[in-house]
Amino acid sequence: MPTNPPLVSVMVICYNQERYIREALTSALEQDYENLEVVVADDASTDNTRQIIRELGKDYPEKLKMYFNPVNLGITANSNIGLNHCRGEFVAFMGGDDVLLPGKISRQVEWFSQDGSRVLCGHDVEWIDQDGALLGIRSSELVPIGSGSGASGFITHGTPYAATSVMVRRSRIPEYGFHPALPVVSDWMLWIEVISTDGSYGYIPGIWARYRRHKDNVTAKLNWKVARDVLLTAALSLWHFRGRYLVNWAHYFFVRPIAKRFRNKSHV
Numbered sequence: 001m002p003t004n005p006p007l008v009s010v011m012v013i014c015y016n017q018e019r020y021i022r023e024a025l026t027s028a029l030e031q032d033y034e035n036l037e038v039v040v041a042d043d044a045s046t047d048n049t050r051q052i053i054r055e056l057g058k059d060y061p062e063k064l065k066m067y068f069n070p071v072n073l074g075i076t077a078n079s080n081i082g083l084n085h086c087r088g089e090f091v092a093f094m095g096g097d098d099v100l101l102p103g104k105i106s107r108q109v110e111w112f113s114q115d116g117s118r119v120l121c122g123h124d125v126e127w128i129d130q131d132g133a134l135l136g137i138r139s140s141e142l143v144p145i146g147s148g149s150g151a152s153g154f155i156t157h158g159t160p161y162a163a164t165s166v167m168v169r170r171s172r173i174p175e176y177g178f179h180p181a182l183p184v185v186s187d188w189m190l191w192i193e194v195i196s197t198d199g200s201y202g203y204i205p206g207i208w209a210r211y212r213r214h215k216d217n218v219t220a221k222l223n224w225k226v227a228r229d230v231l232l233t234a235a236l237s238l239w240h241f242r243g244r245y246l247v248n249w250a251h252y253f254f255v256r257p258i259a260k261r262f263r264n265k266s267h268v
Contacts (some may be wrong), residue, residue, distance in 0.1 A: 016093070042066070042096075090112060120201040154188075
């Protein structure tokens with residue numbers, strides 16, 4: 001751990017998560033890393049989410065920063081509200097229904113301290129249900145966890161880390177934060193922009209967070225909005241990088257699905 005540990009911001013977005021928000025925020029606030037702020041952006045919840053956040057604010061007045069939108073802005077706009085208030089050299093991300101495990105933040109900061117070219121760090125995540133029971137699924141079983149340099153790997157195989165595992169160098173985040181053209185699924189584009197063509201990414205071994213899977217998860221609803229944002233992510237990154245990752249996107253959309261179907265048939 002560095003002698004003068006850098007400030008880390010944990011950005012939490014939430015909307016109508018009264019059932020989970022206390023556990024989520026407490027798991028971030030109780031990390032063993034001292035130079036930490038937890039920035040929560042509530043997107044005009046209509047249940048008791050805000051009341052619970054305010055109660056926690058009284059217990060952690062120096063660490064918990066609260067921002068309450070007067071109207072519902074949507075996932076990306078709300079994420080940018082939270083991101084704009086993060087002051088840390090590093091920013092970690094989590095949803096208001098997820099759980100960070102003890103030691104996550106300190107181990108990721110240590111990983112960054114070993115090499116200045118490192119810009120994004122993830123780790124494996126285990127899935128839980130709405131009641132907190134383990135589902136026996138790890139994110140690494142769905143997309144293999146890995147490391148590399150430049151965004152080609154993040155595009156070719158899909159994001160290797162669950163969003164709630166990611167920590168990035170804030171200096172690599174574009175000025176607009178999460179891309180405003182992607183109202184629902186904007187984290188993939190942010191990771192691509194953070195890594196860009198020269199940034200190194202990697203992971204700390206082990207499981208350091210829990211992703212809660214329930215019927216209200218955005219990714220549980222494979223609707224046209226999710227598909228639209230995935231396609232727009234490809235278009236935006238091709239424009240931003242002047243076609244640099246065209247082959248990688250072709251692999252993601254055409255080669256990868258065929259290979260996946262072949263593997264599934266071979267296991268029948």
